[in-house]
Amino acid sequence: MWTGVALLSELNTSPLLYVNNLRLRVGGHDWHHHLQVLPGELVVVMGASGSGKTSLLEALAGFLPIQSGSILIEGQAMEQLPPEQRPISLLFQQQNFFEHLPVIENLQLGFPKARPNAAQWQAVLDACQLLQVEGLLQRLPSELSGGQKQRLALIRTVLRPQPVVLLDEPFSALDDAMRQTAGQWLKQTIKVAGQVALLVSHRQEDADTLADQLLLI
Ligand SMILES: Nc1ncnc2c1ncn2[C@@H]1O[C@H](COP(=O)(O)OP(=O)(O)OP(=O)(O)O)[C@@H](O)[C@H]1O
Structure with missing residues (x-):
């Protein structure tokens, strides 16, 4: 079981995420991935539109079958596990919220039994304040702008207690200043918690400022 900071000292010499000779095939395209990511590291994934970035995240999360190779998280093989049993938190490009539930309930649903403990909820509230969405918790998702929705979905995805965080263009609807704030918050949060993150981005600036x-x- 992942226990975050408490285990960081034991984990920091071996990869938390090990993508070992993974082969994927989608619609006539073939990819080969090999990747080792240590606790606290952020990987920026870049490539042209249609190059296979989303497909890689989908394969890691269990939504896309793999041809061969293996995916290890903390040494445990993921290939036989369905998506809901993988220790992964994933932010899609769209549709991250239940539309009939207010934001506060959507945020709580990220935690086991939808009940974050006091420290976990305080971390959510602090992040909401930093990313300037603290006044929106009682609204329905349909009452939010694209950028507001994106910031709240980012907070939920990153603060869920899972060791591996996959983010598909999480800053695409943010202005430059907020993008920078959100990026630095993400990097710092991942590092302190000893998680790993894969961040899909089209911006060289994200690679320059955020990527390990x-x-x-
Ligand atoms: N279900 C599918 N059936 C057939 N081909 C698909 C399917 N899903 C994706 N593809 C193709 O696989 C390739 C990779 O798609 P993917 O969405 O992974 O790219 P991407 O790098 O994330 O693109 P973008 O930056 O535009 O989001 C594309 O050429 C796409 O058209």
Whole structure:
């Protein structure tokens, strides 16, 4: 079981995420990925539109079958596990919220039994304040702008207690200043918690300022 900071000292010499000779095939395209990511590291994934970035995240999360190779998280093989049993938190490009539930309930649903403990909820509230969405918790998702929705979905995805965080263009609807704030918050949060993150981005600036590793597809 992942226990975050408490285990960081034990984990920091071996990869938390090990993508070992992974082969994927989608619609006539073939990809080969090999990647080792240590606790606290952020990997920026870049490549042209249609180059296979989303497909890689989908394969890691269990939504896309793999041809061969393996995916290890903390040494445990993921290939036989369905998506809901993988220790992964994933932010899609769209549709991250239940539309009939207010934001506050959507945020709580990220935690086991939808009940974050006091420290976990305080971390959510602090992040909401930093990313300037603290006044929106009682609204329905349909009452939010694209950028507001994106910031709230980012907070939920990153603060869920899972060791691996996959983010598909999480800053695409943010202005430059907020993008920078959100990026630095993400990097710091991942590092302190000893999680790993894969961040899909089209911006070189994200690679320059946030990446511990750069994966070009
Ligand atoms: N279900 C599918 N059936 C057939 N081909 C698909 C399917 N899903 C994706 N593809 C193709 O696989 C390739 C990779 O798609 P993917 O969405 O992974 O790219 P991407 O790098 O994330 O693109 P973008 O930056 O535009 O989001 C594309 O050429 C796409 O058209």
